[in-house]
Amino acid sequence: MSAWFKSWQSAVILAAALMMASAPLPAVAVQPDEVLADTALEERARDISAGLRCVVCRNESIDQSNAEIARDLRLLVRERLVAGDSDDDVMRYIVERYGEYVLMRPTxxxxxxxxxxxxxxxxxxxxxxxxxxxxxRAGAQAPAEAALSPEEEARLQAILKE
CATH class of the missing domain: 1.20.5 (Single alpha-helices involved in coiled-coils or other helix-helix interfaces)
Structure with missing residues (x-):
């Protein structure tokens, strides 16, 4: 192989590696101090958080948002789960406080x-x-063309003879 081909191939591999490294990763704003020690409860909290909209950011779930209210909601979800509430109870509690707008998929x-x-x-x-x-439009008749008056006919003939 020629040296040009090897350098070109290396450049393509390097470009592909850079593109993959700079690919956007899913945004998660959950802070380490928010994470529950119980992995089952944490998984439930993440599932619930993914279905709740940040009331400040609008099109982000509270799991993705860095807003203070989103952090408060994440902590509230975890607090309710630790207290023993079911997933439905947590969702119902939050909807009662913030309205149905907080749901990513309204009922x-x-x-x-x-x-x-x-x-x-x-x-x-x-x-x-x-x-x-x-x-x-299909049933409408096309407008009939009006016949030329004798004066218009004579003028047309004069123009055509020129």
Whole structure:
């Protein structure tokens, strides 16, 4: 092999290694002092935290957020689990305090049904309107072309002879 090929191959391997090293890793903001000693409880806490939205960051779970309120919520989840609450009890407790907005996946009950069904209703309404427009347009007759008046006919002939 030529020296050029070996140097090129080394450059590709180095570039690939740098790209893999700089790939974004999942963001986790859990501090070491928050982690529970019991691994089973910690796993449950992480599962619950992944389903709770940070009320400051909005599109981050409390597990990913560095906001103070997210830290407080993570500690609250762990505190409730240590106290013996089930996962559902912890979620219910937090939703009672912060509202359903704190859930990453809101429930499909009450007024939320409108939010869940609105995209489907809009798609169906748009499809219905499009279908009605196409049918109406297909049934319409093309406008008839008006015949030229004798003066316009004479002028056209004069222009064509030029």
């Amino acid at each position: 499909m009950t009450g007024s939320n049904i409108l939010l869940w069904l609105a995209p489907l209703a809009l798609i169906l309404a748009g499809g219905g309107l499009s279908l009605a427009y196409i049918r109406r």
